[in-house]
Amino acid sequence: MIIDTHTHVIATDTKKYPLAPLFGKQSDWSAEHPIDYPDMVAANKEAGVDKAVLVQASSAYAFDNSYVADSVAAHPERFTGVFSVDVVAPDAVAKMKHWMAKGLTGMRIFTSGSTHAEQETFFAEEAAWPAWQYASDTGTSVCMQMRVKGLPLLETVLKRFSRVPVILDHFARAEAADGPPFASAAPLWALSKYPNLHLKLTHRPIEQSVTGRSTPEAFLGKAVAEFGAERICWGSNFPAAKPPLPGLIDMARKALSFLPQQDQDHIFTKTALKLYPALARN
Numbered sequence: 001m002i003i004d005t006h007t008h009v010i011a012t013d014t015k016k017y018p019l020a021p022l023f024g025k026q027s028d029w030s031a032e033h034p035i036d037y038p039d040m041v042a043a044n045k046e047a048g049v050d051k052a053v054l055v056q057a058s059s060a061y062a063f064d065n066s067y068v069a070d071s072v073a074a075h076p077e078r079f080t081g082v083f084s085v086d087v088v089a090p091d092a093v094a095k096m097k098h099w100m101a102k103g104l105t106g107m108r109i110f111t112s113g114s115t116h117a118e119q120e121t122f123f124a125e126e127a128a129w130p131a132w133q134y135a136s137d138t139g140t141s142v143c144m145q146m147r148v149k150g151l152p153l154l155e156t157v158l159k160r161f162s163r164v165p166v167i168l169d170h171f172a173r174a175e176a177a178d179g180p181p182f183a184s185a186a187p188l189w190a191l192s193k194y195p196n197l198h199l200k201l202t203h204r205p206i207e208q209s210v211t212g213r214s215t216p217e218a219f220l221g222k223a224v225a226e227f228g229a230e231r232i233c234w235g236s237n238f239p240a241a242k243p244p245l246p247g248l249i250d251m252a253r254k255a256l257s258f259l260p261q262q263d264q265d266h267i268f269t270k271t272a273l274k275l276y277p278a279l280a281r282n
Contacts, residue, residue, distance in 0.1 A: 001050045001051075001268075001269045002048060002049050002050055002234075002249065002268050002269065003049070003050060003051045003052065003053075003233075003234075003268065003269050003272035003273065003279060004044070004049045004051075004052040004053065004234070004235055004236045004238070005052075005053045005167075005200060005233045005234065005235040005272045005275070005276070006053065006055055006169065006200055006202055006235025006236060006237050007040060007052045007053065007054055007055065007235070007236060007237075007238050007239075008030070008035070008054070008055055008056075008057040008060075008237075008238075008239065008240055009035060009036060009037045009040050009054050009057070009067060009068065009071050010030050010034030010035060010036060010057060010060055010067070011036055011067045012034075012036050017061070017064075017066060017067045018064075019060055019061065020061060020062050020064060021058070021059045021060055021061070021062060021115065022058040022059060022062040022063075022084075022110055022115075022116070023059075023115060023116040025059070025115040025116070026059055026060060026115070027057070027059035027060065027114060027115050027240065028114075029239060029240040030057055030059060030060040030240075033239055034060075034239065035238070035239045037054070037067075037070075037071035037074060037075065037079075040052070040054075040071075041075060041078060043238070043244075043245050044078065044245070046245070046246070047244075047245040047246045047249055048246075048249070049236075049245065049249070050078075051078055051079070051080075051272075051279045052078065052079055053079070053080055053081070053082055053106065053235070053272070053276055053279075054068045054071055054072060054079050054080070054081045054082065055068075055081075055082040055106075055108055055143065055235075056068050056081075056082055056083055056084040056108055058084050058108070058110035058113070058145070059110075059113065059114070059115045062084070063084050063085055063086055063095070065081070065083040065084065065099050065102075065104065068081040068082070068083065068104065069081060069083070069099065069102040069103060069104055072102075072103050072104065073102070073103060076103065080103075080104070080105045080106070080276050080278045080279055081103065081104040081105065081106070082104065082105075082106035082107060082108045082143055083096075083099035083100075083104040083106070083107055083108070084107065084108045084109070084110060085099070085107065085131070087109055087122070087123060087127075087128040087131040087132070088122050088125055088127040088128050088131075092128070092130060092131040093130050093131060093134045096131060096134055096135075096140075097134075100138070100140070105140070105141075105276055105277075105278045106140060106141045106142070106143065106275070106276060107131075107135060107140055107141070107142045107143070108142070108143040108144075108145060108169075109123050109142060109143070109144055109145065109146075110145045111123055111144065111145060111146045111150060112145065112146050112147045112150065113145050119146060119147050119149045119150040120150075121150065121153055123144070123146075123153070123154075123157065124153040124154065124156050124157055129160075132157060132160070132161045132164060133161070135161070135164045136161045136163045136164045139163070139165070140164070140165075141164075141165040141166070141167060141198075141275045141276065142164055142165070142166050142167065143167045143169050143200070144166060144167065144168055144169060144172070145169045145170075146168070146169075146172055147172055147173050148172050148173060148174050148175075148184075148185065148187050148188060150172070151172060151187040151188060151190075151191060152187060154166070154191065155190075155191060155194070158191065158194040158196060158197055159194075161196075162194070162195075162196055163196065164196055165196055165198060165274075165275055166196055166197050166198065167198045167199070167200050167233070167275065168188075168197065168198070168199050168200060169200050169202070169235075170200065170202050170204040170205060170237075171185075171188060171199055171200070171201070171204070171205040171208075171223070172188055173204060174188045174205065174208070175208055175211075176205075176208040176209055176211055176212070176214035176218075176219040177208070177211040177212025177213065177214060178212060178213060178214075179212060179213025179214050179218065180213070180214075180218050180222070181222070182214070182218075182219060182222055189222070189226050192226040192227050195231075197227070197231070198227070198231045198232065198233065198271065198275065199223060199227055199231065199232045199233075200232075200233055200234075200235045201220070201223075201232055201233065201234050201235065201252065201267060202234075202235045202236065202237040202241070203236070203237055203241045203243070203248055203251060203252075204237070205219070205220070205223070206220070206251055206252060206255045209255060216254075216255040216256070216258070217258045220255060220256065221258065221259075224259065224263060229259065229262075229263035229264075229266040229267055229271070230266045230270065230271055230274075231271065232266065232267050232271060233267060233271040233272045233275060234252055234267050234268050234272075236248040236249070236252075252268075
């Protein structure tokens with residue numbers, strides 16, 4: 001079984017689902033090559049992806065998770081969904097309850113990315129504590145879209161909310177060109193001591209693993225050694241990533257080919273089922 005923990009869907013109907021990107025800038029990929037949920041189903045079937053996590057496209061819809069929710073409702077046997085809310089807003093917990101009632105089972109906090117280079121710090125402010133506490137109370141996994149620069153602040157959250165499964169999208173964009181022992185990624189390795197922290201392996205860290213003095217076995221092997229395969233899950237980032245879905249799967253298979261099969265099974269399937277139990281129920 002292959003489970004893709006990081007996909008994005010964009011509606012063709014912009015009247016029903018109006019665009020309103022977070023930080024005011026729409027991502028290039030969502031404008032140039034968007035995928036709606038019927039096409040996502042077709043792409044998954046063609047590529048051999050059994051189930052997928054639809055992650056809110058913050059750079060298209062900000063905190064309006066309607067299309068992700070409707071997509072999951074249309075195919076609950078195949079999808080679960082990750083919503084985004086303004087975690088420092090007074091109604092953050094109410095909004096979390098609203099989207100969870102619509103069948104979404106994870107949360108994403110977008111603090112930096114391709115459309116917003118600055119690393120925001122709001123996620124670690126006291127105003128965000130109620131949202132984190134509700135995630136802890138409900139066992140809701142939280143994806144963090146962020147950069148290595150923000151990891152020291154994340155540590156305060158990991159300490160305070162040790163029961164929240166936290167997932168670092170794209171390895172927090174850690175770089176690998178300096179080669180072993182990958183000192184530039186030291187803030188990432190430093191957080192491996194927190195058992196609630198997980199890594200999401202997408203094309204970005206795979207691409208990093210072949211830069212400069214790095215190799216996939218060295219960089220990704222370091223990640224597995226530090227975190228354990230049971231705390232790493234694969235996500236395609238399709239269609240934000242340029243390669244087609246089969247190519248993204250092949251990229252990951254080749255990059256991880258040095259690992260024993262049991263580790264690959266965790267990365268492609270078992271870790272996802274732990275973080276998103278709804279996928280196992282359908």
